[in-house]
Amino acid sequence: MIREIRIEGYRSLRSAVMAMGRLSVVTGENGVGKTNLYRGLELLRAAAVGDLARRLAQEGGMASALWAGAPPLDPDDPEAPRARRDARLKLGVRLDSLEYEIMLGLPGPTDPALALDPVVKEERVSIHVEGRRAVMLERKGPHIAAREQDGAWRSYKGALLMAETALATLRDPHQFPELHILQKRLTDWRFYHGFRSDADSPLRQPQPAVCAPTLDSDGVNLAAALATAIHLKEGPQGIERSEVGRAVEEAFPGSRLEFVEAAGRYLVAMRMPGFPRAFSAPELSDGVLRYLALVGALCAYRRPEFIALNEPEASLHPGLIEPLGRLILRASAETQILVVSHSDALARILEREGGARVARLEKLRGETLMPSGPESEG
Structure with missing residues (x-):
């Protein structure tokens, strides 16, 4: 450590x-x-x-x-x-x-x-x-x-x-x-900060369908990292009982991930309640896509020894803060994590439920x- x-x-x-x-949080004003x-x-x-x-x-x-x-x-x-x-x-x-x-x-x-x-x-x-x-x-x-x-x-x-x-x-x-x-x-060490979610973001592009044990810092291998975490631990049919499936269910109840494969490339997709088809990465909202990137980072098949998350709450609906906190807490059982955050709510969850070491910065x-x-x- x-x-x-x-x-x-x-x-x-x-x-x-x-x-x-094991779990540290840095917070403070802008x-x-x-x-x-x-x-x-x-x-x-x-x-x-x-x-x-x-x-x-x-x-x-x-x-x-x-x-x-x-x-x-x-x-x-x-x-x-x-x-x-x-x-x-x-x-x-x-x-x-x-x-x-x-x-x-x-x-x-x-x-x-x-x-x-x-x-x-x-x-x-x-x-x-x-x-x-x-x-x-x-x-x-x-x-x-x-x-x-x-x-x-x-x-x-x-x-x-x-x-x-x-x-x-x-x-x-x-x-x-x-x-x-x-x-x-x-x-x-891996650093995750501000995943892009624009139309040209790597998160929205088809990615090579090869094993990816760890998510790259820019998320360029997101689909492969999620698929690797599911298939190599639980098998192709084990999405619901996987760590990834649990994280998706907690954040988006009734939803499940799917993977669209074509010409040796993957696209991650999400099937949501009430819709007859799954929505692929280019169609997902910014917040959903960024949350999936955090899932890919924290549920990776091979977690790095140390993960730093900078403002993981950015662009997320307030209702996702609690699922995000639980996701971070579970990952911290296997790897050391630093969270840099503006969110007092996230810091409180990590401190109260995970005994996180919290540093509240000031400037003079x-x-x-x-x-x-x-x-x-x-």
């Missing part, structure tokens, strides 16, 4: 530490920084996948990602360039026994990096055993040192570009076993403030 996340110097998060439970916390977790996964530089570039580069509450730099101040170069973005995650930390900064005038590149200043992998912490890999700029099997340190130089992470690049499971475990675990003078302690231990 993820035990703790730390984010410093990122947008509205000057210094945020959040303890995580603009308090909930999405920044969610994106900070996405950046940790990006460090493991190897696209951290690209992700930050999509946000406008390092300069726009740094702590937004710092006073503006006076261009006439001779110390301004130094202050700009000294700005840092820090990310950290503590799993059960492994810990990963990375510190990023802006490229200097002579650094071999492009303008939007994040420069990895420091990177560290540690292992915690019986209350003691041992550093297994440490990086400072281009210099990397790793602890070998006998405990001796070995140095590596020039192995990485300044914007590359050791976590993604050093992939030898025998030479860097702790790094390999972290890569696997962080890469397995532009800084996102985390609660001083968990409201529920989870």
Whole structure:
């Protein structure tokens, strides 16, 4: 499990530490920084996948990602360039026994990096055993040192570009076993936010009729993921008794899923009471389609170790909040879940019925403030 996340110097998060439970909820008013916390977790996964530089570039580069509450730099101040170069973005995650930390900064005038590149200043992998912490890999700029099997340190130089992470690049499971475990675990994380429901949405398009054990983040394999969760667990005739069937029945009583197959492709469809035919994905309402995407994410045949849901209640009728809460609670028995939500009703259900750890964020003078302690231990 993820035990703790730390984010410093990122947008509205000057210094945020959040303890995580099996089920955690982040809530608060608009603009308090909930999405920044969610994106900070996405950046940790990006460090493991190897696209951290690209992700930050999509946000406008390092300069726009740094702590937004710092006073503006006076261009006439001779110390301004130094202050700009000294700005840092820090990310950290503590799993059960492994810990990963990375510190990023802006490229200097002579650094071999492009303008939007994040420069990895420091990177560290540690292992915690019986209350003691041992550093297994440490990086400072281009210099990397790793602890070998006998405990001796070995140095590596020039192995990485300044914007590359050791976590993604050093992939030898025998030479860097702790790094390999972290890569696997962080890469397995899945983030689901704002499924598109327009006419060209991947959710509405025919999809290859092949097994899909996990729903992709954009839902491009929704029909295949739902069919896999049903057929591989219950068989083709087991829709009603499957997890997916139960979730659909709770949200839309009397309805059942069907799958339309043509030319090796699937379309998900729903048969509803009072209608002589099923309605396929292009015909379903935005709310129904997005709810089915959440069902696909949370009832997947192979659930990821960690799932983050950002505003899962968006576009849903208030009557779907309780079924959504039950869906999340059942999934949290098998995987760790973080829910970022505006919905007090959803947060109350998860806290009351699932013992969720709830963090209600606030903002003071532009800084996102985390609660001083968990409201529920989870």
